[in-house]
Every structure is written in structure tokens, then in C-alpha cells.
Amino acid sequence: MIPPLQPGSPTHGPRRTTRREFLGAATVGAAFGWAGCNAAPRFTGAIVGPDRALGHRLRDRDLPPPESSERHDVVILGGGIAGLAAARSLALRGLRDVVLLELEPETGGNSRSGINAVSAHPWGAHYLPLPGAQANEVRQLLAELGVVTGFDAQARPIYREEYLCHDPAERLFVHGRWQEGLIPQLGLDPGERDQVSAFLQRMEAFRHQSGADGRPAFAIPVDRSSQDPMLLDLDRITMARWMDREGFQAAPLRRYVNYCCRDDFGAGIDRVSAWAGIHYFAARSGVAANAPTHSVLTWPEGNGWLAARLREPVPAGQIRSGHAVFGIRHDDRGAEIDVFDAAKNRSLRIECRALIAAIPRFVYRRVHGLPPDPHLHYPPWMVANLTLDSRPESRGMPLCWDNVIDGSDGLGYVDAGHQSLFPHPRRTVLTYYRPLDSADPATARAEALKADWSHWCDLTLDDLSVAHPDLRRRIEHLDVQVWGHGMIAPAPGFIWGHRPAALTQREGVVYFAHSDMSGISLFEEAYTRGLHAADAVFQQLQTTA
Amino acid sequence: MNDRASRLLLLGSVFVIATCGLVYELIAGTIASYLLGDSVTQFSTVIGVYLSAMGAGSWLSKFIDRREGWIFVQVQLLIGLVGGGSAALLFLLFPVVSSFRVPLYGLIFLVGMLVGLEIPLLLRLLKDRIEFKDLVARVFTFDYIGALLASLLFPLVLVPHLGLVRSSFLFGMLNVAVGLMSSRLLIPPGPQRRLLSVSGFLLLGGLLAGFIASERLMAWSERSAYTDTVLYAKSSPYQRIVLTRNGADLRLHLNGNLQFSARDEYRYHEALVHPGLARLPEARSVLVLGGGDGLAVREILRYPSVDRVTLVDLDGDMTRLFRTQPLLTRLNGDSLNHPKVSVVNADAFTWYATNRQRFDFVVADFPDPSNFSLGKLYTTTFFQRVRSSLEPGGALVVQCTSPYVARKTFWCVNQTLRASGFNRTAPYHLYVPSFGEWGFILASDQPMEAPLRLPTGLRYLTGTTAPSLFEFPPDMDAVPVEVHRLNNQMLVRYFEEEWAQYVH
Numbered sequence A: 001m002i003p004p005l006q007p008g009s010p011t012h013g014p015r016r017t018t019r020r021e022f023l024g025a026a027t028v029g030a031a032f033g034w035a036g037c038n039a040a041p042r043f044t045g046a047i048v049g050p051d052r053a054l055g056h057r058l059r060d061r062d063l064p065p066p067e068s069s070e071r072h073d074v075v076i077l078g079g080g081i082a083g084l085a086a087a088r089s090l091a092l093r094g095l096r097d098v099v100l101l102e103l104e105p106e107t108g109g110n111s112r113s114g115i116n117a118v119s120a121h122p123w124g125a126h127y128l129p130l131p132g133a134q135a136n137e138v139r140q141l142l143a144e145l146g147v148v149t150g151f152d153a154q155a156r157p158i159y160r161e162e163y164l165c166h167d168p169a170e171r172l173f174v175h176g177r178w179q180e181g182l183i184p185q186l187g188l189d190p191g192e193r194d195q196v197s198a199f200l201q202r203m204e205a206f207r208h209q210s211g212a213d214g215r216p217a218f219a220i221p222v223d224r225s226s227q228d229p230m231l232l233d234l235d236r237i238t239m240a241r242w243m244d245r246e247g248f249q250a251a252p253l254r255r256y257v258n259y260c261c262r263d264d265f266g267a268g269i270d271r272v273s274a275w276a277g278i279h280y281f282a283a284r285s286g287v288a289a290n291a292p293t294h295s296v297l298t299w300p301e302g303n304g305w306l307a308a309r310l311r312e313p314v315p316a317g318q319i320r321s322g323h324a325v326f327g328i329r330h331d332d333r334g335a336e337i338d339v340f341d342a343a344k345n346r347s348l349r350i351e352c353r354a355l356i357a358a359i360p361r362f363v364y365r366r367v368h369g370l371p372p373d374p375h376l377h378y379p380p381w382m383v384a385n386l387t388l389d390s391r392p393e394s395r396g397m398p399l400c401w402d403n404v405i406d407g408s409d410g411l412g413y414v415d416a417g418h419q420s421l422f423p424h425p426r427r428t429v430l431t432y433y434r435p436l437d438s439a440d441p442a443t444a445r446a447e448a449l450k451a452d453w454s455h456w457c458d459l460t461l462d463d464l465s466v467a468h469p470d471l472r473r474r475i476e477h478l479d480v481q482v483w484g485h486g487m488i489a490p491a492p493g494f495i496w497g498h499r500p501a502a503l504t505q506r507e508g509v510v511y512f513a514h515s516d517m518s519g520i521s522l523f524e525e526a527y528t529r530g531l532h533a534a535d536a537v538f539q540q541l542q543t544t545a
Numbered sequence B: 001m002n003d004r005a006s007r008l009l010l011l012g013s014v015f016v017i018a019t020c021g022l023v024y025e026l027i028a029g030t031i032a033s034y035l036l037g038d039s040v041t042q043f044s045t046v047i048g049v050y051l052s053a054m055g056a057g058s059w060l061s062k063f064i065d066r067r068e069g070w071i072f073v074q075v076q077l078l079i080g081l082v083g084g085g086s087a088a089l090l091f092l093l094f095p096v097v098s099s100f101r102v103p104l105y106g107l108i109f110l111v112g113m114l115v116g117l118e119i120p121l122l123l124r125l126l127k128d129r130i131e132f133k134d135l136v137a138r139v140f141t142f143d144y145i146g147a148l149l150a151s152l153l154f155p156l157v158l159v160p161h162l163g164l165v166r167s168s169f170l171f172g173m174l175n176v177a178v179g180l181m182s183s184r185l186l187i188p189p190g191p192q193r194r195l196l197s198v199s200g201f202l203l204l205g206g207l208l209a210g211f212i213a214s215e216r217l218m219a220w221s222e223r224s225a226y227t228d229t230v231l232y233a234k235s236s237p238y239q240r241i242v243l244t245r246n247g248a249d250l251r252l253h254l255n256g257n258l259q260f261s262a263r264d265e266y267r268y269h270e271a272l273v274h275p276g277l278a279r280l281p282e283a284r285s286v287l288v289l290g291g292g293d294g295l296a297v298r299e300i301l302r303y304p305s306v307d308r309v310t311l312v313d314l315d316g317d318m319t320r321l322f323r324t325q326p327l328l329t330r331l332n333g334d335s336l337n338h339p340k341v342s343v344v345n346a347d348a349f350t351w352y353a354t355n356r357q358r359f360d361f362v363v364a365d366f367p368d369p370s371n372f373s374l375g376k377l378y379t380t381t382f383f384q385r386v387r388s389s390l391e392p393g394g395a396l397v398v399q400c401t402s403p404y405v406a407r408k409t410f411w412c413v414n415q416t417l418r419a420s421g422f423n424r425t426a427p428y429h430l431y432v433p434s435f436g437e438w439g440f441i442l443a444s445d446q447p448m449e450a451p452l453r454l455p456t457g458l459r460y461l462t463g464t465t466a467p468s469l470f471e472f473p474p475d476m477d478a479v480p481v482e483v484h485r486l487n488n489q490m491l492v493r494y495f496e497e498e499w500a501q502y503v504h
């Protein structure tokens, strides 16, 4: 399979004024080209993404009653990774009477992506670490998709190298210049340096640690982690508390760990549990014949590539996008769903023998008529895609895939052009990420939904201009998406306290599959849950057929 | 103004016209030999065109039978404009037009014709003021003295101190100034004279702006970066192409890195092509990746058995330059226009995505892996693609920088070729004076056992020197290195480390 190749390839043509000049010769063209740089910065863009009006109608249940009805064997709610994984699995087993209902015009959920003349680019999830020993399902999937092309003599998978994150992968803007890697190195005093390396050693130790039950201390999927109470105790305190307790006080180290937690959970070290915080460092243990353990897989469109591959075997007729589910009832024999078809502006009722709820649990509770669960926190996020006519200048390390500014409220940006094999990229798309975690999720969400496009532009540019004063004039287009409920944040006591009891896996004929059931939102969690829900549904249909 | 003064002034303008005319001619001749080479041909054709154009101008003057004064001044201004802007215009047009000779001779002809028109007109204007034999004597004296002055000024003052572009703007201004003065003598005050004055001053301003801007541009031009004369410089969408010359030597620089020197490029290109291709007696189709200068293709075309050469080079500006500029087509033997050769302007990776052709021999002549983007063209991923495009028994040769300066870099390419599935690799090297010690690696699936059958006409490789290239002295011999992959870019890291240490 060939990925959508070559963002910024010559077919799109560089748009920059080409300087033509001759030596010893004054050329008017060059003088104009030069003056052109100082032209006032102007770019286009908009807030894109979820249909706000539909969202509100859904929340307020302001939708017409069903006018018609259908019957199907299986209905899948939600076309994110979990829903698509379930649909794919059922399709590969030859189940035909399946319908997937997706609210948005496109499937993919938090792994959706966009594309423009310059490059495909992610809107949410953008990478997958090499799957470790516990993530059998994901390893199997990657072999099926041709991401793994074979195995070496030690049975280590050989990855298709164009999908491995190309070098150089990461850089950090600190003390006015870019350094290679995200772990702070520039300008640390010896004490800070020692703390950083001690911390990393601790994490490495956790990575190799097993609990009393013989299971790995931290695994992906999370449910395959050790249940050793000593380890689960880490879930009772925040990451910040744990760092205090262990004497990890160095400010650069804390900024780094805080960045990591915000990057993975949308919440910083004083909000997420220590178990989750450590999990970020200690659960990634995949090996490869042709890459080191910490490597990741990525594509110009991020995990949108994976979403598209999952969708491929699913017959097009089974997927109904622009369909908002607003009512669910079920008993032991079947389920009944009320769904609003946005394009036709009418609702219908679907009866089914089995239902896979691959929607966030808070949405499920709402449409099922249950009160909100106060333990489910989904901080909002904003993501901006900046289409540039040329790459920004950098002091120090050149442009990498992941580019982070030390101490910023944003998480930096990912370069969609990075995975291009085209050797002379000029234009590119940068994806800027920012969890909106300065207030509690509900307040932050309410504020975020009120803000207009220019607010987000300012926020983005104020942040990035610190490292790239030249960025503004290179922007051609800037689109923004606000994720009202980005992903679940694992507050202390959630993953190993509230979650196992509250986020059930099955209720009668309803099978749940969504990454929030893991307390940590990851591709591996979503995929595995989708696959297992499909397995269970298949079993049910076999036994009741 | 009395009659004597005005007579003198008009004769003075003959002098200026003659000087300027010759300066423009010399400038055009110099630019033509800079840009096209072969100065004897360029100068004699330029002079020929100029003189015949003067003849045409003189002949045309007979069709003017009214308002000679008015036309005389207008032609003066026109010479100032065309001649003054000619150098800048020629440099400007060189990279964008496919046939540079058309604007070159067109401009020379125009200037020559206008100058040729002026002398008869002036003779007519003065015929009532001076006796005929005196008139002819004086006009031609001024004309030839002007020519003498120009021919001395040009090499001694103008070229070294002002440069071609500024000189031409300066003389344009002179032309216009004299035109303005003669309008005061020849045209009675009134709207006509005012019109001429206004247009004259506008022209003067424009030429002055050109003069000043040329100086400004020179400051940040490559002039300062290259010790040799810069013939041509252009930013294509992908790179900065600069061609310089120093005496007979011609050098191409891409992004400031030397690509070849005409003096010794045959060493590089013979070594790039023949050690591999001369052992492939059956080779019919050859692919060249990079190498938009057509020099490797020139070597490949020495094999009559090869009936198809595909050149894939990213930069259309490069291949266009080496297809059209006589200086360069002479160097590459016009190889890119050869009927066996097809030129594709595409990125090698992109091109491979759709390529279905197979090749007996592939030449990878990319720029050194000096940054992460170029590094991608030396990865296992890329070499695997090349390998799968080879015919059974085919081979690949890769230019791999200097094994002396960048030893790890060189052997890293070797390791990478092995890791990409090539069972056999044969590294070799030679000395290229303008580069230093330079290395290549041949890669194939089977040993290349056919006898070496070198084509005739080579200047470096012989049956005895060729095998010696494969011997490595201890200071360039293999070192343990890692494989270069997209996800580690080891090669770029080695390259940076090794070339940074090497002060050159």
C-alpha cells in the first residue's frame, strides 16, 4: 500500500516568488521579490469541525421523532477507531447486516484528518508507538495492513520504514534555540541534569518491572497491567505528588513531565494520577528489527491513515455518516435506537439484535437517559492546522516531526511534511495542539465554544512566534478545530478505582467499546476494545441464531 | 547660443553617440562570450551584426525627409534607453529564454541601426552650417575618436570598476543627456520640445535607478561568494544554480557546493559510469537519477548497445540549462538532446512510485547527504526501490562523497546497500583534483564477472587503472558503521560530523 505521498510535491508548485537574479546585473524582479516579503501578513481560515448547532440540538434532545423504522442484526454507534475496528472485524467475518452510525460527516473520530493542496494533516491523533508484547491485536493488525513486512531471526517485526517516524523526530525550543530531543538538555545545572537522568532511570526501571502477579507493571492495553496493589496505589495520588515524594523537584524536569502528561491526557501533572503519568513513560516497550524501542509510527495525516485502513474492508453502504443517535433502549433480546439523519432532516428508529456503543461514555449516558457521571473528565482541546508557503526558520536543530516549546501553554506542533519522501519540501502543514486545561473542563469548554477564529489565531501565533518570529508571514491558511470533549483525563482514583466498576463492558445486548473505558485514550485501547466487542457480538449472534 | 558653439555641440554628440555605440557593442560581445563561451565567435558575430545594422540604419535615413531635428533627438533618447538597459536585459533574459541569441542579436541590431541612423541625419542637419568637405571630415573624425575612446575605456575603466551592467546604464544616461541638450539647439521652444524634455528626464531617472539598483544588488550577490566570474545564477524552486568561469574552467555550484569543474569532471564521470557499465555487455536501458548536467549521460552514450537512457532529475531549470546553453551542451556533448535520452523532471522517490520500467544499470548521482531531506535518497527504503527496478544481472552505482574526508559516511552507504538486499557491493575511489579523493559504490545481486570492456576515447580510465580504483589504503578502509534508515538518518549524522571537522 502506498501512503498518500509527497506533500508539497512539485505538482502543487512552490508559490514563493522565485528570485531570478544575475550577478553584476540589477534586476527589477529581484528587487520586487525582496520588497514582497514585507507585505502585510494575510491568511485565510475558519473554525472547522463539529456541527455546533446539531451538537446543541442533540444535547437538548431537540430532534424530530422517528418517522420510519428499520431492522438490522448489528448496529455500531460511533465511527471512531473503536467503531471502525468493530465494523472491520465484522465485515472480515462476513457479517452483512451491520450498520455504523456516525454523527460527523466523516468517520475517524479523534483520529480524523484533513487534506489540502499541500498535505494531508491530522486533526487529532497523530502517532502510534511500536506496539509491545501485550498489544497482540494491534501487532496483528499492523501485519495485516503491511506496516509490518516480516520478522527477523529473533522474531522481531520488521517495520516498513517509511511509516516509522523519520529522523530527526523531536526537538525542544529552550533558551532561545532548538535542541534535539524533548528531554531538556540545554542550560541545565548539574543538579537538574542528575534529576533528569535519575527520573529517566526510574521510568526505565518501571518499564522492566513486573508485579507480584507476574504481569508487566504498566501495559498497553491498560487492563493487561499488573494488579499488584503496590503498583495500583500509584493511582491514588497525582503525578505531581509522586514527584514531590520522590524528590523530583527540578523545574526543567517538572516542565518536561507536565508536558508529557498534557500531551497524552490533556491534563498536567497536578491533575492526572501518578499511575497514568508513569504509564506514559513505562508502557511503551515495542521492539523492532529495524528501529529502537521508543520509535513511533506516523503518517502525514497522523492516525487518520489507520482510520482509513480500518474502514477499507467495510462495505460503503454499512456506514451512515451525518447520523446523530439521540435515544437508546434495550432489553435482553434487542435494542432500539433513535437516530437523526442530518442530511434528510428526519429521524428514524433502528432495531437490532446487538448494539456496539463505540461512542464516549458520557454521550451514551446522555442518550440513554442516565445522569452525568461526575468522574468522567474530558478536557477540551484546540487544534490548528497552519498551511505555510515555506518552512519557518530555526536557530539550532532543524525542523523535526514533533516540535515543542519549553514552558508553553501549547504542546508545539507536528510537521505533516515530515514523513514525505520528497526531498525538497517547501510548503507544508503544521498541526498545532493545545489542551485547554487552565480551568476545569466545563468552564474551559464553555469559553472555548464562544471564542472566534481570530482569538484562536492570536493564541496560536502568540505561542509559536516565540520560537518563530517569521511564522506569521509564511501562513497561507489557518484552520482551527475545537474538541469540546477531547479525551478522557485519568484523574487519581479513576483508572483503578472508579473505572472498573462504572465503565462496564456489556449490558445485555449492548457491548461497549470506546477508549475512555481504559481511562487513557490511545489507538491501541480503542482498537482492542472495538475488536473485542465485535468478537462478543459475533458470539452472541452465533449462539442465538 | 552662437552658431559656432552649437556646431561644436552637435559634433560633440557624434562623439558621444560613437562612444556609446561602441560601448554597447563591446558589452554585448562580452556578455555573449561570458554566457555562451567561445569569445572569438561571439565578438565577430556581434561586430558583424552591429556594423550591418549601422548600414541598415544609414540606408533607412533616406526615408526621413521631414523634421530631421525632432527625429534626431528622439533616436538619441531611444539609443539611451535600449543601449543603457541592454546589459541588464540580456542577463535577465538569459535563463528564461530558450534561444538567447534572438534577444542578443535583436538588441545589437536595434542599437546599431539607431546609431547608423544618427550620422546621416546629423550630416543633413549640419550641411547648411558647414561646408561639405569640412563636415564629412569632422564628423568622421569625431566618430573614430569616439570609437578609440570607447575601446580604451571599456577594458581599462568600465569593466574593472563599474561592471557591465552599470557601465551600460551610465552610457545610456550620457546618451539621453546629449539628446536633451541637442533638443535645445534643434527644436524651437514649444509643446514638442517640452514633450521631449519630459520624456528625456523620465528616462534619465529610470536609468539612474537602474544604475543605483545594480550596485545595491551586487552587494548581496554571489559576486562576493565566488572568486571566479559568475556567469549565471538562478534560484530554481529547488536550489540555487550558479555557474562560474575562470579562464577556460567552468564550474557548477548547487546551493554553494561545487558540482563539477570542467577541467577534471571527466575523471569523476568516467569513474561514475564505466567501472559498472563496462562490465554489463548486455546493457540496453540505463537510468540516471540526479545528474541533470548530462555529463554521466555523455559517458553512457559511448556504449552503442545502450538504446534507452532515462534521466530523472528534480530540477527542470537544471536540465533546461544543460540542454540549451551552448557552453554547457558543448561540455556534455549535447547528451540531453540525444534521441536515445528521455529527460524526466521529477523527484526520484515520487517517480519510483509509478515507475514500471526496469533497467540494466542505474546511476545514482545525487548531491551529498548534507541534510535530512537529501539523506532520504540514500536510505534502505530508497535503495530497495532501486533494486526492485533492476533487470536480473543489473547493477547500481552510487556516488558516495569522499572516503578520505568522510570515511564513516562512505562505508555507511556500503552497509546500507547491503542491508537493502544487494548481495555484492564493490566500493572504489579515485582522485579528482577539484574535489579531492572521491568514492563510489557498485551494487548488484550477482558478482559482476564479465570482462571490463571500456569504450574508446576515455581520458582517465584504462584497462590497467580501472582495477586499481578498487584498492583501499588503510586510511580510507572500511570502518564499522550503522545502516542508514529513514528513521535514524545515520548517514546525515556521519556526514555532518566528518565534514564539520574537515576545514576546507
Ligand SMILES: Cc1cc2nc3c(=O)[nH]c(=O)nc-3n(C[C@H](O)[C@H](O)[C@H](O)COP(=O)(O)OP(=O)(O)OC[C@H]3O[C@@H](n4cnc5c(N)ncnc54)[C@H](O)[C@@H]3O)c2cc1C
Pocket (backbone or CB within 6 Å): A058, A077, A078, A079, A080, A081, A082, A083, A101, A102, A103, A104, A107, A108, A109, A110, A111, A123, A124, A125, A126, A127, A128, A303, A323, A324, A325, A326, A358, A359, A360, A363, A367, A381, A383, A433, A483, A486, A487, A513, A514, A515, A516, A521, A522, A523, A524, A526
Ligand atoms: C487532540 C487529540 C490528539 C490525540 N493524539 C493521539 C495520538 O497521537 N495517539 C493516540 O493513540 N491517541 C491520540 N488521541 C486519542 C484518540 O482519542 C484515540 O487514539 C482514538 O482515536 C479514540 O478512538 P475512539 O473510537 O475510542 O473514540 P472517538 O474518536 O471519540 O470516537 C467516537 C465516535 O463517536 C461519534 N459520536 C459521538 N456521539 C455520537 C452520536 N450521538 N451519534 C453518533 N455518533 C456519535 C464521534 O463523532 C466519534 O467519531 C488523541 C486525541 C485527541 C483529542
